[in-house]
Amino acid sequence: MSEIRRLHHFIGGEPTPPHSGEYFTSTNPATGETVYEAARGDARDVEAAVRSARAAFEGPRWQALSQTRRGHLLRRLGDLIGENAEELARSESLDNGKLLREMRGQLATLPEYYYYYAGLADKVQGDVIPTSDRRVINYTMREPLGVIGAITPWNSPLTLTSSKLAPALCVGNTAVIKPSEYTSATVLRLAELALEAGFPPGAVNVVTGYGAEAGQPLVDHPGLAKISFTGSTATGSRIAAATAGRFVGSTLELGGKSPNIVFDDANVANAATGVVAGIFAAAGQTCIAGSRVFAHRAVYDELLERVAERARSIRMGDPLADDTELGPLAFEDQRDKVASYVELGRSEGARVLTGGQSSDGGMGGFFYEPTVLVDVDNGMRVVREEIFGPVAAIMPFDTEDEVVALANDTDYGLAAGVWTTNLARAHRMADRLDAGTVWVNTYRAMSPMSPRQGFKSSGVGVEHGAETIKEYTRLKSVWINTDEGPVPDPFVMRS
Numbered sequence: 001m002s003e004i005r006r007l008h009h010f011i012g013g014e015p016t017p018p019h020s021g022e023y024f025t026s027t028n029p030a031t032g033e034t035v036y037e038a039a040r041g042d043a044r045d046v047e048a049a050v051r052s053a054r055a056a057f058e059g060p061r062w063q064a065l066s067q068t069r070r071g072h073l074l075r076r077l078g079d080l081i082g083e084n085a086e087e088l089a090r091s092e093s094l095d096n097g098k099l100l101r102e103m104r105g106q107l108a109t110l111p112e113y114y115y116y117y118a119g120l121a122d123k124v125q126g127d128v129i130p131t132s133d134r135r136v137i138n139y140t141m142r143e144p145l146g147v148i149g150a151i152t153p154w155n156s157p158l159t160l161t162s163s164k165l166a167p168a169l170c171v172g173n174t175a176v177i178k179p180s181e182y183t184s185a186t187v188l189r190l191a192e193l194a195l196e197a198g199f200p201p202g203a204v205n206v207v208t209g210y211g212a213e214a215g216q217p218l219v220d221h222p223g224l225a226k227i228s229f230t231g232s233t234a235t236g237s238r239i240a241a242a243t244a245g246r247f248v249g250s251t252l253e254l255g256g257k258s259p260n261i262v263f264d265d266a267n268v269a270n271a272a273t274g275v276v277a278g279i280f281a282a283a284g285q286t287c288i289a290g291s292r293v294f295a296h297r298a299v300y301d302e303l304l305e306r307v308a309e310r311a312r313s314i315r316m317g318d319p320l321a322d323d324t325e326l327g328p329l330a331f332e333d334q335r336d337k338v339a340s341y342v343e344l345g346r347s348e349g350a351r352v353l354t355g356g357q358s359s360d361g362g363m364g365g366f367f368y369e370p371t372v373l374v375d376v377d378n379g380m381r382v383v384r385e386e387i388f389g390p391v392a393a394i395m396p397f398d399t400e401d402e403v404v405a406l407a408n409d410t411d412y413g414l415a416a417g418v419w420t421t422n423l424a425r426a427h428r429m430a431d432r433l434d435a436g437t438v439w440v441n442t443y444r445a446m447s448p449m450s451p452r453q454g455f456k457s458s459g460v461g462v463e464h465g466a467e468t469i470k471e472y473t474r475l476k477s478v479w480i481n482t483d484e485g486p487v488p489d490p491f492v493m494r495s
Contacts, residue, residue, distance in 0.1 A: 005036040007184060009045055009208060010191040012052040013201025019044040024209070026184060029097035029328040030319055030365040038184040041209030043217035046176070049205040050223040053147040053174040056202030062174070071121030074169060077197040078114030081107070081158075084193065088158060088186050093319050095183040096154050097328040097365070098282055100320045106159055113162040113448040117170035124171055124469055126476075135483040142473040144172035145249075146225035149218045151211075151239075152187065153231045154180035154330050155285045155388075161187050163448070164228040164251075165204065167468040169194075173225070176205045178215050182331050184208040211235070224248060226472070230287075233386075233412075233457045240460065251461030251471050253287065254454055255386040256414030258435065259407035260290030260443065263400075264298040266419035270441065271299075272306035275392065278417060278443040280314060280370045283326055284390040285334070287458075288415040290443055292383060293394040294403050300396040304374065307394065308354045311370040316361050328365040329389060335366035338389030342371055345382035350393070351375040378406050386412070400425065408434040413455025417443045 006023060008015040018039040025034045039045070056062055065073075081088065089103035126140035150164040157179055168175050179187040187206055194204040207214050219227055219242050228251040229239050236252040243250045260278050262271040278290025295303045319327035329335040339358050346352065355371030371391045376383050383393045397403040407416060416435040420426055430438045436453040439445055446452075451465030461471050481487075 004034055007036055007038045007188055007208065009039045009041060009049070010188050010204075010206040011045070011049045011202075012205070013195050016045075016048070018042070018209075019048075024181060026095060026182065027331065028094050028365075029330050029332075030361065030363050032332075032364045032366070035094050036185060038181070038188075038208040041178075041207040041214035045207045045209070046178075046214060046217040046221060049176045049207045050147055050218075050221050052202040053176050053205050054223055056200050057144075057146055057174040059200060059202075061200045062172070062203060067122035067124065067172075070170065070172065071118040073198045074114045074118035074121065074166060077194055077199070078111035078118065080193045080197055081114065081190075082111045084189070085110075088189060090320070091189065092158060092183070092186045093327075095185055096157070096285075096330040097319050098155075099324055099327050101322060102282065106156070110158060110162060113159075113166045116448045117166040120466060120469065121170045124473065129477075135481060137480045137482060139478050141476050141478065142171065142469070143476055145472060145474055146173060147223055148173045148175045148472065149221070149224045149227045150175055150177045151215050151218065151227065151229045151231065152177065152179050154182040155282065155287075157183040158186050158190060160230045160253075161190060163463045164230075165190075166448075168228070168472045169199070169203065171469060171473050173472055174203045174205075176207060176218060176224075178207050178209070178218050181208065181210050219243065222246065226250065228461075228471075229253070236459065249471075251463065252454075252459045253452070253461075253463055254414075254457060254459040255412055256287045256289065256454070256458050257292055257384065257386050257410050257412045258288055258290050258415040258417070259292045259294055259410075259433070260417035261403055261407060261419065261429070262293070262295045262299060262303055263418075263420040263422070263425065264296040265421050266299065267421065267441075268299050268302050268306065271419035272303055272310065274417060274419060274441075274443045275303070275307050276310050279392040280311065280326060280390050281444065283329055283368070285330060285388055286444075288437070288444060289388070290415075290417050291387060291392060292378075292407075292410075293392050294397050294406060295394060297396045297398055300394075304353070304372075304394055307392070308372050311354050311372055314370045316359065316367050316369070318361075318363060326367075326370060326390065328361060328367045330366075332366045334388065335368055338368045338387055338391060341382055341385070341387045341389070342373070342391060345373050345376070345380065345393075348380045348382060349375060350380065350382060355390070378409055384410065400428070404429070404432045408432075411457040414458035415439070
């Protein structure tokens with residue numbers, strides 16, 4: 001048996017053993033086998049990482065770097081990610097069970113995050129503000145915040161870390177990242193690549209470990225200027241409360257229960273493929289999953305038949321195999337959670353049209369069959385609560401007004417899909433749906449250039465796009481009196 005790898009924190013440009021000397025294991029969800037051990041971080045490791053990030057932020061090497069040079073470093077980091085794409089894709093697939101071919105696709109586009117913000121780096125600028133006194137000049141400037149804390153999830157570690165790290169570095173911040181305990185390896189490798197790209201030691205730090213032991217101390221650390229978090233709404237709520245008490249900002253990308261709406265004039269074959277992609281891709285482990293499907297009654301039976309038929313034919317198995325279409329859930333507890341929700345749905349009166357069973361995928365892993373629930377309504381818990389697995393609830397509707405009311409009747413507002421060939425309806429629905437992203441005749445389209453914001457319980461703040469620059473900077477207003485004459489006495493009235 002080969003020796004299991006041991007991964008340390010990455011602090012100050014160096015692999016750093018944990019203060020406690022303790023490690024935890026990461027498991028391949030397709031097989032249940034241990035992949036590596038990672039450092040079990042605590043408040044002492046967080047303290048060291050924040051101190052390192054602060055020293056780098058204040059250091060002459062980072063402070064003297066021009067905006068354009070920061071852009072060059074980001075571009076070089078993007079290049080290095082591309083050069084190491086196969087290694088990163090395979091590592092992430094072993095960590096969270098996502099299909100290797102899907103990860104290869106993600107890694108092919110991931111450098112674009114860094115290229116995009118590399119281009120923005122020297123375009124961050126202020127304004128000159130008109131004043132009532134021409135002798136006084138007023139201008140604004142945007143400054144970096146300082147040390148950014150990033151807490152990232154297990155479903156897309158590199159992509160979701162990059163959506164925080166790239167804009168943070170772009171404007172001159174430094175970072176401490178706490179990845180999910182289920183997926184530490186690729187984020188640690190990303191920090192190594194940042195050092196190789198030329199970022200100073202301490203600009204990018206990674207502390208691995210559990211949320212209560214490493215994540216909470218990071219959230220509570222007084223040296224942080226901001227927290228950026230992607231994960232559950234419950235955890236996001238606790239982070240928002242903790243940071244608000246210290247008047248520290250937070251960007252929170254949280255849960256979703258997104259509607260995917262098929263009208264009677266839609267291309268039903270395309271819509272069915274969009275429904276399958278929206279809920280079964282990545283085994284449903286995505287915050288934008290189209291888990292609530294609304295089909296017009298005129299096409300409901302046809303859509304249901306197409307989606308169920310495709311769900312039954314999806315090939316579960318080894319995520320490293322090219323012909324696999326559905327990999328495992330990321331860990332055993334997540335598989336059990338999905339199973340418990342399907343049983344809850346049954347108890348609420350839902351009928352399992354297809355799927356509805358756990359499986360080991362023939363490999364000893366944590367698989368769950370692609371599942372379609374019918375005879376459901378918008379009031380059931382299985383329809384209202386985020387499952388984060390390959391479970392679609394499909395419901396009929398009759399009118400546009402009805403489906404808008406149903407789609408918006410949720411605590412979440414992350415994304416929505418609309419399938420229609422009626423251009424006027426497409427624009428009406430985009431306007432009426434209470435979601436930060438609306439897709440029409442597609443689903444899961446994404447770009448680093450396009451901003452994403454969650455409404456309601458789906459989050460606070462913006463990720464992606466130029467708007468993100470405001471999330472990672474503070475605005476300063478500067479007033480300069482150019483009149484070299486005597487300053488007027490404030491108690492002498494002037495005409």
